[in-house]
Amino acid sequence: MNTVLTALFIVLVLVVGSYGIAVIEQLLAFGPRRVGAAFLLPLAAAMMLLRQEDVRPRASDTFLFRSAPFIAISVVALVALVIPVGPNQIGFDPQIGLFYFIVLLSPFVIAMMNAGWSQNAKEGLFATFRAAAYLVSYEVPIGFAAIGPVMAAQSLSTERIVQSQSGLWYVVWQPLGLVIYLVAALFISFRHPFDSAQAGSELEGGVFGEYSGARLLLFKLALNALFLLLMSMGVVLFFGGWQGPFLPGPIWFLLKTVALTALVLWLTRLLPRLRHDQMLALSWKVLLPASLVNIVLVGVLTLLIPGGR
Amino acid sequence: MIGNDRPTVKKRSGGLTHLGRKLHRYVSIDGGAGAHLLAQLAGRDPYFQQVSSPRHADLLLIVTPISQKLAPAVVAMAKALVRPAHVLLIDATHGISTAFPRETFVSVEDLFPGAARVPGNSIETILATALHPEQWSDLSVANLSEPDATTIPLPQRQELELATELAVLSLGPLQPFTAGPLRLFLICDGEQVLSLQVEAGYAYRRVEQAMMGVNWQEALTLSSQCDPLAPIAGQLAYVRALEQLQDWQPSVSITALREAAMALERAQNMLWWLVRFAHIIDDAPLYERSYHLATDLTLLASSVWKSFPLTWIQPQQVVGRGVIGTIDAAKWRRIAESLDRLTRQLTHHRGLALRTQGIGVLAPDRLEAAGILNGPIFQASDTGKGDVLSRLLARLHIATRDVFEIMDTLLKRETAREQMPDWNVPEGEVRLTVNGPRGAIGLHLLSQGGTGPALVEWQRPSATLLALLPELLAGQKLADAEVILASLDLAMAEGDG
Numbered sequence: 001m002n003t004v005l006t007a008l009f010i011v012l013v014l015v016v017g018s019y020g021i022a023v024i025e026q027l028l029a030f031g032p033r034r035v036g037a038a039f040l041l042p043l044a045a046a047m048m049l050l051r052q053e054d055v056r057p058r059a060s061d062t063f064l065f066r067s068a069p070f071i072a073i074s075v076v077a078l079v080a081l082v083i084p085v086g087p088n089q090i091g092f093d094p095q096i097g098l099f100y101f102i103v104l105l106s107p108f109v110i111a112m113m114n115a116g117w118s119q120n121a122k123e124g125l126f127a128t129f130r131a132a133a134y135l136v137s138y139e140v141p142i143g144f145a146a147i148g149p150v151m152a153a154q155s156l157s158t159e160r161i162v163q164s165q166s167g168l169w170y171v172v173w174q175p176l177g178l179v180i181y182l183v184a185a186l187f188i189s190f191r192h193p194f195d196s197a198q199a200g201s202e203l204e205g206g207v208f209g210e211y212s213g214a215r216l217l218l219f220k221l222a223l224n225a226l227f228l229l230l231m232s233m234g235v236v237l238f239f240g241g242w243q244g245p246f247l248p249g250p251i252w253f254l255l256k257t258v259a260l261t262a263l264v265l266w267l268t269r270l271l272p273r274l275r276h277d278q279m280l281a282l283s284w285k286v287l288l289p290a291s292l293v294n295i296v297l298v299g300v301l302t303l304l305i306p307g308g309r
Numbered sequence: 310m311i312g313n314d315r316p317t318v319k320k321r322s323g324g325l326t327h328l329g330r331k332l333h334r335y336v337s338i339d340g341g342a343g344a345h346l347l348a349q350l351a352g353r354d355p356y357f358q359q360v361s362s363p364r365h366a367d368l369l370l371i372v373t374p375i376s377q378k379l380a381p382a383v384v385a386m387a388k389a390l391v392r393p394a395h396v397l398l399i400d401a402t403h404g405i406s407t408a409f410p411r412e413t414f415v416s417v418e419d420l421f422p423g424a425a426r427v428p429g430n431s432i433e434t435i436l437a438t439a440l441h442p443e444q445w446s447d448l449s450v451a452n453l454s455e456p457d458a459t460t461i462p463l464p465q466r467q468e469l470e471l472a473t474e475l476a477v478l479s480l481g482p483l484q485p486f487t488a489g490p491l492r493l494f495l496i497c498d499g500e501q502v503l504s505l506q507v508e509a510g511y512a513y514r515r516v517e518q519a520m521m522g523v524n525w526q527e528a529l530t531l532s533s534q535c536d537p538l539a540p541i542a543g544q545l546a547y548v549r550a551l552e553q554l555q556d557w558q559p560s561v562s563i564t565a566l567r568e569a570a571m572a573l574e575r576a577q578n579m580l581w582w583l584v585r586f587a588h589i590i591d592d593a594p595l596y597e598r599s600y601h602l603a604t605d606l607t608l609l610a611s612s613v614w615k616s617f618p619l620t621w622i623q624p625q626q627v628v629g630r631g632v633i634g635t636i637d638a639a640k641w642r643r644i645a646e647s648l649d650r651l652t653r654q655l656t657h658h659r660g661l662a663l664r665t666q667g668i669g670v671l672a673p674d675r676l677e678a679a680g681i682l683n684g685p686i687f688q689a690s691d692t693g694k695g696d697v698l699s700r701l702l703a704r705l706h707i708a709t710r711d712v713f714e715i716m717d718t719l720l721k722r723e724t725a726r727e728q729m730p731d732w733n734v735p736e737g738e739v740r741l742t743v744n745g746p747r748g749a750i751g752l753h754l755l756s757q758g759g760t761g762p763a764l765v766e767w768q769r770p771s772a773t774l775l776a777l778l779p780e781l782l783a784g785q786k787l788a789d790a791e792v793i794l795a796s797l798d799l800a801m802a803e804g805d806g
Contacts, residue, residue, distance in 0.1 A: 030352055030597045037355045044332035044356065048367065052391045055364060122478050126787070129499070192591060196788060205362035212364040212391040271660040272592035275788045276500065278663060
């Protein structure tokens with residue numbers, strides 16, 4: 001019974017979180033900025049999609065096409081389990097929580113590739129190849145960026161990583177790691193400016209080009225929720241998770257996550273959409289060497305300063 | 310016309326007014342005359358959003374007129390919409406399309422029985438109609454043959470180990486990279502474009518033949534449709550040709566007035582192009598700034614003339630200071646300074662340079678060989694590197710210069726009252742050019758002393774650039790090819806003729 005309640009609670013949190021991301025996006029978006037519109041527009045968009053018919057393109061791969069959004073949302077729900085929102089407030093706490101989180105991100109990209117491939121359209125195929133490029137470009141930098149907090153905390157447990165930041169947040173002495181983590185997080189969540197796999201003007205909607213109605217809504221929900229989870233993990237790894245004075249832990253966690261999400265979304269607006277090869281070059285020529293430098297720096301600091309701080 | 314359209318001031322409203330509002334997402338089809346209108350519509354209301362896939366839309370906006378060749382693609386787009394869906398027809402030429410022969414355009418009402426229709430002269434009217442599609446009848450599409458789904462054959466290729474498989478990506482005819490429909494067959498090796506074939510003619514209107522079949526007065530209306538996005542340039546070329554045939558020289562002040570009207574049209578074209586370009590490269594700050602600038606300029610332009618230039622740039626009209634309306638010098642100066650500031654900032658914008666620098670380079674000698682000797686494309690190659698970024702900056706420089714020129718001319722108000730010549734056109738032949746927003750628009754007009762033109766030939770900048778596309782896009786990356794294509798600002802109605 002507890003498991004079912006936990007699962008329902010996580011799904012509810014993801015839906016609300018996804019809505020929150022949509023609200024922030026609306027507040028940052030171009031056009032008449034009305035607070036009322038920002039809060040109600042995501043609901044109107046959801047209602048519109050729910051009213052629409054669910055179309056499957058001719059000669060598409062039915063199983064892959066229909067299952068892709070469910071794979072995406074399942075992955076997101078599983079990943080959410082290891083995010084600690086407060087002391088002892090976590091879906092489950094394996095000793096390898098961070099490893100579990102990073103490994104489970106890959107099937108999300110697979111879901112995106114399935115969505116593009118199954119459409120039996122050339123635009124979808126090109127978008128699939130781009131999604132595959134994303135998969136190989138984020139894995140290594142995000143893993144290396146996350147090693148910094150692991151080295152400092154001497155643990156892969158997400159709860160332990162938060163607890164080890166009780167004195168000083170890791171962002172203070174691992175800012176490079178945070179930047180690498182956030183850029184890689186944008187890769188994984190197909191966010192602007194790394195959104196060429198679902199780019200509107202280039203490939204007519206990319207991997208989502210043939211999706212409509214409830215399935216499209218499910219995909220959008222999964223994408224927003226994934227971004228929220230990546231920002232939450234950023235808070236866990238670099239901003240001391242739930243820790244903070246006066247307010248309860250979950251409130252601190254929520255405030256930090258919302259602030260980080262809004263900041264990242266605002267910063268990403270400043271760039272035009274990048275080409276996939278520019279993204280790959282950024283990953284292999286900049287992020288990878290920088291993440292290695294970060295590991296060396298963190299290692300030296302951890303050895304020189306007791307507790308690494 | 311864009312210049313006569315007056316955007317409404319934003320109204321403030323409380324959050325409760327949004328309760329119960331429905332969101333509508335649309336895909337748009339531009340028959341060739343609606344690029345600026347569609348750019349104005351996008352981003353006007355948060356509950357009216359543009360999407361690129363018909364699967365994500367519940368509304369199809371069709372900017373008419375639509376050519377016979379484009380009709381099957383329009384029908385295919387409508388069929389791809391998910392239900393419930395609706396169609397809204399917008400007349401962008403304000404009825405001028407009826408001046409063309411009947412067989413030129415398809416009857417869109419027959420294709421979509423029961424579709425709503427609005428005139429294209431007011432964005433607010435279009436928006437007010439488009440936000441309530443549930444009041445119209447549901448989408449109904451007439452039976453029409455599907456568009457040609459065949460593609461082009463792949464070229465022979467020597468089999469190599471580890472060679473990738475080539476693919477043909479059909480881009481268009483309905484795509485956002487040109488103002489109007491154009492189809493490209495891109496032969497791609499992965500993300501690299503190896504070669505391409507261009508298929509134009511989707512906005513073909515037979516302007517020249519139509520002008521040769523009517524009298525001098527009727528040909529004047531058609532001349533404004535040489536480029537529907539720059540009607541003043543086309544009409545002015547025609548009027549100047551008539552004046553030269555009649556051996557009549559306009560005064561300096563009339564010439565200045567005409568130049569100001571054309572400069573305003575150029576500046577508006579360049580800013581609405583920038584809005585579309587920023588949308589294509591998904592640069593939100595640039596989009597926001599250019600949209601505000603273009604909207605502000607459009608608003609100012611609506612009060613500059615007491616009567617729109619098309620009504621007084623024609624024979625037998627008395628032109629004097631009466632044609633000039635209200636000039637708010639402070640607002641004009643603010644726009645000119647904003648444009649200048651934007652140009653300087655974009656020169657050092659590293660993010661923009663990432664997507665636009667060093668791609669789509671056109672050398673000046675190549676342009677000269679093709680006969681392109683002025684306009685923003687030539688200026689970008691002549692004074693800059695000739696790449697996409699240079700073209701963007703060149704357009705902004707021209708727009709800034711034009712706005713200053715308009716200020717100078719209109720603030721002086723040294724306009725003498727003058728009557729232009731009549732419609733008695735003697736025998737003769739004339740060739741001339743005017744500086745349109747996309748380059749020099751040339752006109753070759755022959756009169757045999759009859760009631761109408763004996764020969765009309767337009768030299769159209771978009772058509773000239775279209776011929777350069779295969780060599781320009783070959784070897785580029787797919788994502789770059791689309792940015793390069795957008796940077797040329799091809800107006801397909803003008804390009805197809």
